[in-house]
Amino acid sequence: MKVLVIGDIVARPGRTAVLERIEDLRERYKADLIIANVENLAGGYSITPPLVEELLAVGVDVMTSGNHIFDKREAIAYINQQPKLLRPANYPPGTPGNGMWVGQVNGVGVAVINLIGRVFMGPADDPFRAADALLRELDPSVRVRLVDFHAEATSEKCALGWYLDGRVSAIFGTHTHVQTADERILPQGTAYITDIGMTGSHAGVIGMDRDDVIARFLTVTHRRLESAKGDVRICGIALDIDEQTGRARGISRFAIKHES
Structure with missing residues (x-):
């Protein structure tokens, strides 16, 4: 299975690019x-229903978020x-x-999990134990398991990657808006990257x-x-997952310059 993950879409420049x-x-x-x-879809803060529906209509299948998801009342x-x-x-x-x-994706069971970190972030429960609980809920037949870990600290992201190695297909970090160059497949078959980067204007400071x-x-x-304007890039990762085992076969990052 080929999976495309698009990093934090920030405001109109990011939406337009996607x-x-x-x-x-x-x-x-x-x-x-x-x-x-x-989570930064609407002007950099949260979402609005029409903007989410617009992305679903053009082919985004699942949307994750983070600490800004409830910044707009209509999101609740x-x-x-x-x-x-x-x-x-x-x-x-x-x-x-x-x-x-x-x-189901092409007849294959898939789970997408969204977690948030606690280091330098707002109040939240333990993401490690939350991951354990969610994985226990899954039917064993759902082998393709993808985790967006929305967190600030590299150490926390890396630790969760090792903690989940062999139990999920991929864990990818979001939130910092800065793409990291540490993509790899861990020993037990889990694809990992600390942060997949930001989709939006790179002419400002993390999109603003x-x-x-x-x-x-x-x-x-x-x-x-x-939000900033100009130098718009679409950042993210492409994953190749073995549908039978749930293990990752490949992970590659991309940062594509977009000219509107």
Whole structure:
């Protein structure tokens, strides 16, 4: 199975790039399944239902998220209605939405799990034990298991990668918006990368206007962050998974410059 994972889509530049290039990407990587992190979809903060539906309509199959998913009020009700939009599974009990999607892709059982880190992040339950609980829920026939770990600290991401090696097909980091060059297949067959990068404008600071960000470092009277423009890139990874064993056969990262 070929899986395409698109890194954090940030605001209009990132959305436009995905909408315009998704068919090219599907063909280039022969993707059977497309996953995208969308927690920054609407102006850099959370989602709106029309924007999610727009991405689903063009072929994004499952969407993961992170710490900004509930920044917009409309996300709270909508996430209960859209099973293909995930929030971190280790958020406290009672949080709207689900942290795992289970479905069929070309007749093969697939699970997508969304977790969030605790180091330098907001309150959340233990992602290691949450992963254990979710994996116990899965039918053994669901061998293709993909984990988006939305976390800040490289050490926490790497530790979870080793912890889940051999139990999931791939674990890929999101959140930092900076693609790392450490993609590999761990000894027990799990593909790993610390961060898959950001889809959006690389002309600013992690997708936001550089002057707005610099102002936040220089003064307490800073202004609201707006998304950057220009130098748009689509970042992510392509995975090759053995459908019979669930082990990864390949992982490669990409950072494709997009000219609108």
